[in-house]
Amino acid sequence: MKTDYYEILSVERTASDGEIKTAYRKLAMQYHPDRNPNNPEAEEKFKACSEAYSVLSDADKRAAYDRYGHAGVNGAGGFPGGGNPFQGQGDLGDIFGDLFGEMFNMGGSGGRRPSRQQRGRDMQFQMKLEFEEAVFGVEREITIRRAETCDDCKGTGSANGKQPEACQQCGGRGQIRSQQGFFSVARTCPVCSGTGSVIRNPCTTCKGDTRVTREHTINVKVPAGVEQETRIRYSGEGEAGRFGGPAGDFYVVLDVKAHRFFERDGDDLHCVIPISFPQAALGTEIDIETLDGTETLKIPEGTQSGREFKLRSKGVPHLNSHGKGDLIVEVRVQTPAKLSKQQRELMKQLSETIAVENTPHSRGLFGKVKEMFS
Structure with missing residues (x-):
């Protein structure tokens, strides 16, 4: 049943x-x-x-x-x-x-009269930054052209600020329904373009669009620690909406230039410093350029090429937080391409005092080979 x-x-x-x-x-x-x-x-x-x-x-x-x-x-x-x-x-x-x-949020509800309000378009601006500006932050003013509400018609689109009239073709519904066999088919009203109302006497300033294009200045504050393609959102700073609709948003997309020798990995910085064989063998102190100034790095005796040293808190500030990343310095022993006659004689004398067995080793055992030089 x-x-x-x-x-x-x-x-x-x-x-x-x-x-x-x-x-x-x-x-x-x-x-x-x-x-x-x-x-x-x-x-x-x-x-x-x-x-x-x-x-x-x-x-x-x-x-x-x-x-x-x-x-x-x-x-x-x-x-x-x-x-x-x-x-x-x-x-x-x-x-x-x-x-x-x-x-599906297609506008209107239950066949009721649709709203003419339309949200403004979002806008995007690409801002180029120097590497240091991304690290420490910067403040700039930019000027853009955007659609803003027409002052003459107060955003109505009609002359003298009069409100639009209900569309007679669709009765203000924005749609025209027709019966096709068993189906009731709705199509957008061709007269009002689905808005449900028409402007009989358009505003002479905006031509009925409700908006005009003007220049607008925005103060952009870039916080310390931003990265490549970071987006900064300014709510309501995009184009004005039509017929009283909300304004869109404005997005600043950051394009950060590469540094001449620092490479960024998260909030850590990496760089490579060349040292000579005597410096690596005997140990030394070298001055390292950081984003905060010059720091002294102590190279211990017997340092191998490729060894990394960490300078704490000399990296990039944590975005919207406290503290900084580190600076990782890799030292590479540089072999001279040319030697003077005196240098060659000295190197020969040195080589006679240092014996290295040139037999193959696996990569995992390479650390034991390094011990031979320490």
Whole structure:
């Protein structure tokens, strides 16, 4: 035995047309297949509530159903030919227009008069920064051209600030519906372009657009520690909305130039310093240029090429936080390409005192080879 239509929609038998419509909309939104993919139970409930509404929303069918039950409608609430919930249901198409409008945020709700308000377009500006500016932060003023609300018409688009009139073609709904077989098809009104209203006497300044283009200056504050392609958002600083709609946002995208020798890894900095063989063998102290000034780095005796030294807190400030990264200095022993006659003789004498067995070793054992020089 089929379930009672009133029970399916959870309404009383004395429910008004509005109550029935509201109950159906709620259930259709809950069980719609697009919201419940691969859920046969939800699909069956969706079909059941659509079938119930198709009968109870029609005065003649509802009267017959109230008197004779399911036999009184002779399957009129069913979906012949594969369960099409639109078949033979003019008002049901309106319900689904409302339903899909809400599900996909396509503007307007339930066939009501649409709002002319339109959100302004977001804008983007690429700002080039020196490496040091990204590390320490910087403040700049930039000038952009953007659409702003027309002062003459106060954003209405009409001369003398008059409000737009309701479109007579669509009755202010923004859509024109036509019946095509079993379907009720809605299309955008060609007169008002879907806004539901028209401007009879456009503003001479903005030509009815509600906005004009002007230059605008924005003070951009770049915090210390930003990276390449960091985006800074300024809410409401984009283009003005139309017909009283909210303004868009303005985004500053940072393009940071590379440093001449520092490489950045997160908040740490890396660089390579060449040293001579005597410096590596005997040890020395060298001056290192950092972003905060010159620091002295002690190279211990017997330092191997490729060894890294860490200068703490000499890196990049942590963005919107305390502290800094580190500076990692890698030393590389530089072999001279040319030697003088005196240098060559001295190197020969030195080589006679240092013996190295030139036999292959695995990479994992290379550390033991280094010990031979320490």
